[in-house]
Amino acid sequence: xxxxxxxxxxxxxxxxxxxxxxxxxxxxxxxxxxxxxxxxxxxxxxxxxxxxxxxxxxxxxxxxxxxxxxxxxxxxxxxxxxxxxxxxxxxxxxxxxxxxxxxxxxxxxxxxxxxxxxxxxxxxxxxxxxxxxxxxxxxxxxxxxxxxxxxxxxxxxxxxxxxxxxxxxxxxxxxxxxxxxxxxxxxxxxxxxxxxxxxxxxxxxxxxxxxxxxxxxxxxxxxxxxxxxxxxxxxxxxxxxxxxxxxxxxxxxxxxxxxxxxxxxxxxxxxxxxxxxxxxxxxxxxxxxxxxxxxxxxxxxxxxxxxxxxxxxxxxxxxxxxxxxxxxxxxxxxxxxxxxxxxxxxxxxxxxxxxxxxxxx
Numbered sequence: 001x002x003x004x005x006x007x008x009x010x011x012x013x014x015x016x017x018x019x020x021x022x023x024x025x026x027x028x029x030x031x032x033x034x035x036x037x038x039x040x041x042x043x044x045x046x047x048x049x050x051x052x053x054x055x056x057x058x059x060x061x062x063x064x065x066x067x068x069x070x071x072x073x074x075x076x077x078x079x080x081x082x083x084x085x086x087x088x089x090x091x092x093x094x095x096x097x098x099x100x101x102x103x104x105x106x107x108x109x110x111x112x113x114x115x116x117x118x119x120x121x122x123x124x125x126x127x128x129x130x131x132x133x134x135x136x137x138x139x140x141x142x143x144x145x146x147x148x149x150x151x152x153x154x155x156x157x158x159x160x161x162x163x164x165x166x167x168x169x170x171x172x173x174x175x176x177x178x179x180x181x182x183x184x185x186x187x188x189x190x191x192x193x194x195x196x197x198x199x200x201x202x203x204x205x206x207x208x209x210x211x212x213x214x215x216x217x218x219x220x221x222x223x224x225x226x227x228x229x230x231x232x233x234x235x236x237x238x239x240x241x242x243x244x245x246x247x248x249x250x251x252x253x254x255x256x257x258x259x260x261x262x263x264x265x266x267x268x269x270x271x272x273x274x275x276x277x278x279x280x281x282x283x284x285x286x287x288x289x290x291x292x293x294x295x296x297x298x299x300x301x302x303x304x305x306x307x308x309x310x311x312x313x314x315x316x317x318x319x320x321x322x323x324x325x326x327x328x329x330x331x332x333x334x335x336x337x338x339x340x341x342x343x344x345x346x347x348x349x350x351x352x353x354x355x356x357x358x359x360x361x
Contacts, residue, residue, distance in 0.1 A: 039321070042133040046156075046210065046319075047326050047334045049129050053157060053208055054332035056098035066194050068094035070159050070166065070187035071279030072110070085167075087113035090279035091159045091187050092130065099129055114277055123277035124153050130276045132156035132210055134320040152275030154213050158286040158317070159187035160206045162350030164240040165289075165312040166281050182239040184351045186330055187285065195330070199353040202330035206349045209317035209327045211286055214272030226272045226318065228282055229257040231303030234312040241347060241354070242289060251290065254299035254314055272298065286315045288350030292325040293318050293339045 061067055068091040089110065096105035107122045114123055135156050162185025183191035186198075186207045198205055212226030232254045237246035272282050279285065282298055290296050293316070300313040317337075319325040324338040330352075337346075348356035 039134065043321050043326070046132045046134060046321070047336075049132065050157065050208060050210075050326055050328040050334050051332070052099055052129055053092075053095065054328045054334070056095040057207060057328075057330075058332055059098040060095055061195060066192050067091070067186060069190070069192055069279070070161060070185075070285045071189050073190075085189070086278070086280055087115050088279045089114065090277055090284035092155070092157070092276045092284050093279070099127075101127065119277075123275060126153040127276060130155050130157055132319070135210070135213055135273075152277075155273050155276035155284060156210055156213065157208055157276075158211045158273075158284055158315075159185075159208050160350050161185040161188060161281070161285050161287045162206075162240070162352070163242070163288050163347040164188070164350075165234070166285055166287060166315075167312065168239070184240050184354065185287070186352055193352060197352055198330055200348075200351065200356060200358075203333065204349070204356070204358045205330040205352050206288065207328045207330040209286060209292070210319040210321075210325050211273055211282075211315070212318045212320070214274065226298070228272050228298040228300065229254055229261065230300055230305060232257045232299035232314075233301045237312070239312075241351075244343065247289060247343075250299075250314065251294075251296040254296050257299065258297045281313050281315045286317050287313070288317070288346050290314055290316045291339060291341060291343055291346055292316060292337055 057067065070091055071085055072089040072094070073085045089108075093105075093108070096102065104122060104125055104127075108119055109116070112119055114120065131154055161183070164182055164184050166183075166185075166189055168179075168182065168189055180188075180191045183189060186193060186205060195202060214226045214228070232250075234242075235246065235249040235253060237243075237250050242250070275283055277284075281287070281300070294314075296314060296316065298313070298315050317325045317327065321336075324336050324341075327335055327337050327349075329335060337349075345356075345358060348354055348358060
């Protein structure tokens, strides 16, 4: 009888393990590349959003002859026009007709404050061009209207107040308060500017940048989640162009407040970057006092304010893009600025007429 050797086709256990190991290595090599490609696409979309904002800004100037202010105050208390500044409209609100949002713009009643009907409903509209996909991706819900963000639909882009505190008190004309000469940015609290006021050249001035939306959690201060530390005084820093030593003192106080949050400096995460309609720091306005993605947390002097309406504050540009932030220059172009940019250069980039010609940065 002939005997045949029967051979079974297939993998041995060792071969199977080798194949699995090879596949795992390939996935490990490819996954970072895929993630980098996706982040590059998100960063490109973010720059495009800023470009559209720049185009809207120029079209607004063509129509009105000026740029919109960073805050449009509304009367509503015994303090007169300044009493409702924290319910005033933002520059973004005024730019709505120029980003294909005319129907929404026309539904607002600009004679009333934002917390009045019908404005209190209209302000909750989600506008995709005001959202950086990298920042939006950081939140797991996948929907901008998640529970912790009931305060608003979110906003990733902020107008530049330059190296200035932005807020200058509630009552216009009060001689005890800093004057308009300290409102040195492209978008200010009360000072209105035109392109002819950009004596440094529009290519040398930041008009807008990115910032991070808050995480909605108010018990622990976190830089990465865009939180705000309240009750942090400026330590006597200049109202505009604070010196390096003044910035260092102010920054140290903010860092101390983050490390030891208490009733004096309670953190706030809900309101930061929550709404594009409010013309207030932390929502739609930032300043260039400290560098992009600063290790210093957002901070204001007021310890009890429900929103970011303190008299002085640190509100750095921030992003989830590695190494820096996208900025919009006043000429409508966009640049990616490194976190390590020279501090004096960064301050000057925020000022429209400080005499600095910056060139490459």
